[in-house]
Amino acid sequence: MATSTNIVEFPSRGSGFPVYSDAAISSGQKKPAETATTASFLDVQDPIFSEAGSSGSQNLRLSQNELYPARHAFSPEHITALRLLTLAVGRSKRALDAFAADDALIADTEIQKLQVLLPELFCCRALGDGFGTIINSFMSAFEALAGDTPDVGQIRAINRVLQLLKEKPFLSADEADDQVEVLENVGLSPYPRELVEFLSSSD
Amino acid sequence: MEELAKMGRDFFKLTALHLQLSLYDRLGLRLIYFKEFKDREEAASAFRSLGLIKEPTTKKFDIDERPVSQQYTLRWESEKKGTLVTCKAETRKIDWDPPIESAQVFSPIHKERSGIVLDIDYYTIAPVEIGQVDMGEWLNHALHLVSRDTRYLFEA
Numbered sequence: 303m304a305t306s307t308n309i310v311e312f313p314s315r316g317s318g319f320p321v322y323s324d325a326a327i328s329s330g331q332k333k334p335a336e337t338a339t340t341a342s343f344l345d346v347q348d349p350i351f352s353e354a355g356s357s358g359s360q361n362l363r364l365s366q367n368e369l370y371p372a373r374h375a376f377s378p379e380h381i382t383a384l385r386l387l388t389l390a391v392g393r394s395k396r397a398l399d400a401f402a403a404d405d406a407l408i409a410d411t412e413i414q415k416l417q418v419l420l421p422e423l424f425c426c427r428a429l430g431d432g433f434g435t436i437i438n439s440f441m442s443a444f445e446a447l448a449g450d451t452p453d454v455g456q457i458r459a460i461n462r463v464l465q466l467l468k469e470k471p472f473l474s475a476d477e478a479d480d481q482v483e484v485l486e487n488v489g490l491s492p493y494p495r496e497l498v499e500f501l502s503s504s505d
Numbered sequence: 506m507e508e509l510a511k512m513g514r515d516f517f518k519l520t521a522l523h524l525q526l527s528l529y530d531r532l533g534l535r536l537i538y539f540k541e542f543k544d545r546e547e548a549a550s551a552f553r554s555l556g557l558i559k560e561p562t563t564k565k566f567d568i569d570e571r572p573v574s575q576q577y578t579l580r581w582e583s584e585k586k587g588t589l590v591t592c593k594a595e596t597r598k599i600d601w602d603p604p605i606e607s608a609q610v611f612s613p614i615h616k617e618r619s620g621i622v623l624d625i626d627y628y629t630i631a632p633v634e635i636g637q638v639d640m641g642e643w644l645n646h647a648l649h650l651v652s653r654d655t656r657y658l659f660e661a
Contacts, residue, residue, distance in 0.1 A: 364585050364631050370642060375649035380642055432636065470636030474522070477636055 366469060380471070383426040383433070386419050387468040393419075394461040401454050410451040416460075417444050429471050432478035436467055439482045439492030446491035459488040506648055514641030521635050529638065533628035534647040541620040545596045548619040549573040552594040555658060585631040588651075591624040592658055623658070625651050 366384065370376065376384075393416040400408035420441050427434030440460070443452075452460065463481045467473070473481075485492040520526070542548040549572065553560060557577040576593035596619045603611035627647050 362584075362631050364629055364633050364637070366637065368585055369629075369633065369637060370646045372646045372649040372653070375642075375645040377642060377645075380639075429639070470634060472639045472642075473636030 366471075379426040379428050383423060383429055383471055384468065386423050386426075387464060387471070390416050390419050390423070391461065391464045391468055394457055394464055397457050398454065398461060401457065406451065409457070413451055413457065420444070430473065431475040432473035433467065433471055435475055435478035436463060436473075436481055438494070439485055442494045443485055443490040443492045445495060452490065456485075456488045456490055459484055459490070506644075510641040510644040510648075513644050514639060517638070517640040527635055529629075529633045529635070531629055532633055532638065532643060533626060534644060534651070535624070535626045536651060537625075538623040539620050540623075541618055543619070544617075545573050545594070545619045548594040548596070548621055549575060552592070552621055555592070557592060557658065582630070585629065587628050587630055588654075589624075589626040589628075590655065590658070591622070593622050593624075595620060595622045623655070625655055627651055 370380070373381075393412045397409040397412035397416070400406070400412060420437060423437045424434070424441065427437065440463075443460075463484055466481060470477070482492045491498065540551075542551055552575050553571075558575060560572055560575070562571075574594050574596065576591065578589070578591045580589045581587060596617060599614050599616045599618075601614040603613060627650065
């Protein structure tokens with residue numbers, strides 16, 4: 303692929319010939335080394351991603367903050383989704399902690415705070431079908447609970463799915479379906495009420 | 506570049522879908538710029554003015570002329586990401602003679618182009634899961650980093 307975009311400026315000496323640019327994006331095997339000198343790389347850290355949960359083999363994978371290190375380069379949907387998902391993961395974790403401390407009221411409050419994030423997260427569904435599917439299933443699950451607090455197992459599943467979504471916001475619809483099943487397996491109803499009613503009426 | 510990001514997004518999404526990929530071993534963005542100068546000496550002089558390397562100013566190897574076709578390369582590499590920056594003065598030579606049967610249609614090409622090449626390869630080393638990547642987003646971040654951090658070359 304080739305374009306004629308000039309990103310970096312050369313000093314204005316020499317002739318007035320144009321600057322050409324060739325850009326290529328690739329995925330595949332690592333290229334052989336051609337280096338003469340090496341130096342340390344200053345990694346750009348973003349505080350928004352401080353809760354990136356990783357363990358075991360995931361340490362060898364790139365996290366979202368390593369993959370997308372430039373704050374100014376984010377699309378509005380992407381940065382909003384990551385900010386809200388960080389909040390949501392934190393709230394679900396605090397709900398779990400509250401249950402562990404036998405404080406159902408705090409747990410319920412945290413879950414309510416999590417629930418109000420969902421409409422704004424749904425506005426970020428341009429990130430992908432998978433993202434929209436999972437957020438939609440959360441909204442349906444909370445609607446089906448009709449104000450009841452989910453139990454510990456359900457909150458744990460919600461926390462896990464939220465963490466996965468935070469690390470993989472561009473997941474495919476198939477991957478998202480697997481996560482919807484995770485929610486269903488813990489007794490949540492992740493499908494829209496209208497759909498459930500329609501399916502049960504056709505039996 | 507916006508067009509590239511847009512095309513990259515769709516192309517990689519479809520490729521991953523149809524090839525049923527679950528993991529990228531390596532993501533890479535390579536940008537190559539070429540600034541043309543009048544001749545090899547002028548390109549070498551422009552490279553020298555960048556102050557990237559220290560050249561001997563006296564006669565060496567029994568040659569009076571100053572060095573040409575200089576090259577400066579740096580690689581930054583962590584466990585997960587890397588960048589290779591190469592800046593060099595270069596002369597490109599094109600010698601092409603058309604086949605005899607088309608000699609009346611095409612003219613022979615004998616050209617020399619001298620200039621400075623800036624080649625930046627920004628890449629990942631650790632594997633990346635498909636669900637983590639939107640190629641348009643990644644390209645925007647990579648382009649931002651490259652344009653921000655390559656400026657040091659021209660600050661001398």
